[in-house]
Amino acid sequence: MESNELIIEVENLAKRYGRTTAVNDVSFSVRRGEIVGLLGPNGAGKSTTMKILTGFQQASSGIVRICGIPVAARPMETKRRIGYMPENNPLPEDLRVREYLGWRARLKGLRGRRRRERIEAVLELCDLKRARRRIIGRLSKGYRQRVGIADAILAEPDLIIMDEPTIGLDPHQIVMIRRLIESIRGRMSMVISSHILPEIEMTCDRVLIINGGRIVAAGTPEELRHKFIDRTIYEVEIQGETDTLKGELASLNTALTLESHEPPNRDGYFVARVRAEGTEDWGEALIQTLGQHPGFRLRSLNRRQPTLEEVFLAATRRSWDTLLPERNGDVSREQRKPTMAREGR
């Protein structure tokens, strides 16, 4: 489904609120069919960026084009190509689900048979068929988010923009939203913001990490891991003495250390975490050395993939170190540290 057609082009975008720079020289593009995650801590500039993309706010400077059309000059045209689910999406409390979608469909210019068909299609896709007659004000947060997504995809726009679609949801509801996003994959391009890493990692083809109004890293989850993680953890399940293990690792290479280990199970095996500095792969050497050593019995070896969370922390730490000293403001370093929620785990 992916093509080289650019659905979003953002060039040197900036947004200032008085003395606050919410978005600072941001540039990126999104191709047709791509799902791009905008990841960053609270206050990073995610919502501001999305409001500018959707034409709900004006940029201080820079250019945004949606499907080649400049948003600033032709906002009505670009709005029609976007389904937007804002942060804390406000819905009319006293309307019924079907009624609300009917009203939204009319606003989006859907008529007659096509309107009825599209409403039925999104009710089905968002698993809202049985809730069609329920009053929105009485729906759970998970249902309400699905109503928001149903609205966003109603007119089959080229682009869906969702601002923190899983915020405030319980793990079960998060899984439902993730499946829903998965089922839309390929039909429309999507930009999804989150401060929750596992969400972004599971759903997105590409991630933009934003911090302090700037994009501090961009790439596939895989690329970002390579770029920002300069060590690997191997988990070995082994029988033997931990002191001997430490010695063996040290004599194999100075890059290797025993990071931690658990107490032995009933069968005498324990899990040891071996830390390898650098990007070299030590799997084979570890299997050889530990497997042939008379003091050990090796049962398994596992390379643990660094999580996107570690990547995020590495990328933002780097940005604090390299970008912030030249920025103004007198916030202490401690206060500026990103805080990450760990919902949905």
Ligand SMILES: Nc1ncnc2c1ncn2[C@@H]1O[C@H](COP(=O)(O)OP(=O)(O)O)[C@@H](O)[C@H]1O
């Ligand atoms: N309407 C506004 N007026 C003044 N400052 C704002 C306004 N909206 C956002 N900001 C500031 O801009 C920065 C980015 O905010 P926002 O885009 O909401 O971040 P995020 O969505 O990543 O949490 C924050 O410092 C925030 O306080």
Ligand SMILES: [Mg+2]
């Ligand atoms: Mg926000």
